[in-house]
Amino acid sequence: MASEPLIRVTGLRKTFGNHRVLDGLDLDVRAGEAVAVLGANGAGKTTLLKVLATLARPTRGTVIVAGHDCAKDPELVRREIGLVAHSSYVYEDLTAAENLAFWTTLAGLTSSAAERASALATVELERAAGERVRTFSAGMKRRLSLARFVLARPRVLLLDEPFTGLDQRAKKWLEEHLASFKAGGGAIVMTTHSFGRELAVADRIAILAGGAIALDTPRGSLSTDDVHRLYALHAEDAC
């Protein structure tokens, strides 16, 4: 059942004009697994995430997400994934409830007002449901974008530096939310450039350097210092 990885990237190359950002990248992620991708700024973390999210086409190589080829069937992949990026995809003039109604209906989901209210409660936004998003903090906006996926139930969550800009309470909340997503059989790919407790939810750490995964290791019992050391070793190496 879980023998086939939910995400399988083979020999991925992504070129922008003359600039080869990713080259020869391989990555597998299984259901119920969370991979934290570490890398310096400009290493290509966001690019990798965009390719997985079908927002960028691979120049070469294959990317299979939830059984579908990202290059050939992007529409099918999009049904199975949820992306939480820097831009939270929310309309500032609309309330949280209105945003949720819009995005879930656009995704083809039929949901009742009660179900949407319940989703907002899950992400602890029930009191702010009628507030305009313009007044929200970064953490609240991120929670709102996750509320969508409470209803959509994707099999893969892709998150770009999700802990950045959150306060302690929000970080704790996110950690718990991601853990329960994993427990439900979902796969997570998360980019980050910090080594702190953000990594707690990750099962594996992949260091992106020189356009490919320089090191892919289970997080297991690695301490923050260990990770820091490994990163310095592999990421600087590639320079």
Added chain:
Amino acid sequence: MLTFARRAFIVVWKDLLVERRSKETLNALFFFGLLLLFVFQFALGPDRERLGATLPGLLWLGFILTGLLGLARTFVAERENDCWEGLVLAPGDKSAIYVGKLAGNLLLMLVIETILLLLFAFFFNLDLAGVLPGLAVVIALGTVALAAVGTLFAAMTAQVRARELLFPVLLLPVEAPLLLATVKATEAVLLGETLGSVAHWLKLLAAADVVYVAVGVLTFDFVLEA
């Protein structure tokens, strides 16, 4: 089918809400239209006769210039809120988004055109009494094609650097034959002639409407990609 309609509708609903809250587009376009009237008057002088003869042309110039501004803003909410990728990622037939945006634009255009028409009638002392139904038909036919292509081109230029320049450059040549048709038809209607006398122009407009909406629906998938 029902999902398609629901999705198109939610796009219209969202755009109306955003417009109602931000009040950006409609007000500005209204004032722009009003100012255009002054500009036309000043450019053409106080001679009543001369104005009378050019009235149909001026009316449609007014519609098109405000249309250029209004249609170019089709995806401004997406741009300002960084939601474009959100639209790309939303699963399902992208043409529902096109239809929704088109419906929103049609609504916007028709409101602006009605206001402009009334302003024209006021300033240039037009008697709209008998000609209103005929005029309505011509305006409706002319606006659908303009909005259909405008919505498509707005999506195409949304992410281009010099979009304010490229959008009118692409739209105006496509609008040219439609302009010929609508002005000729409006001329006839204002002179009290029947719609039948300009049937060939109306058929041209109707053909353009069908073709451009069809092209928009069929090609939007290719435009709203990453």
Added chain:
Amino acid sequence: MRRLLGFLTVLGLAAGLVMGFGVAPREATQGNVQRIMYLHVPSVWVAYLAFVVVLVASIVYLVRRSETADRLAHASAEVGVLFTGLTIATGSIWGKPTWGTWWTWDARLTSVSILFVMYLGYLLLRGMIEDRERGARFAAVLGIVTAFNIPLVHFSVLWWRTLHQPPSLMAPGPAPVPGIIKAALYVNFVAFTLLYGYFLTRRVRVLRLEAEAEA
């Protein structure tokens, strides 16, 4: 293959020039300037042909994502703009002594001018989008929209205004054009089509080489 095409083109053009400027009779009222017709009318034909090719190649690109189709559309638009420009220029040169004015809003000149601007817009769009794949996609969509615009432009302008020669070559009924003139015209049609084909193949090749160099 390309050499053969080039050779035939030169041959055709030579024959066309001889026919048009030598063999064909001098026109009674307009004089020798009327001979420009042998350049002007075939240019129009090729201009429209080029844009039909843009339409077909655009559709093929969207359906099959074929790089060749994209390059064909791009090249055809470029060559088409060239011939459209030539049409306008020759039309203008013909018009000045004939009608006393460089420019006139008659049906054909107006239509062709709109065509010219549409395809300049196409090239402008291509130039402004950095992402090659997106540029190809958008250009294809634009190519389809503008191709559908051509008949609309043709009819609307025709009904709007006719000062130009009635389109005698395509009108039904007995053609009022004598045989030798028709022959000269057809030779030039063929020559210009060959020229179009030659430019097209060269341009497609350059585009392909550019793409390969980038990869």
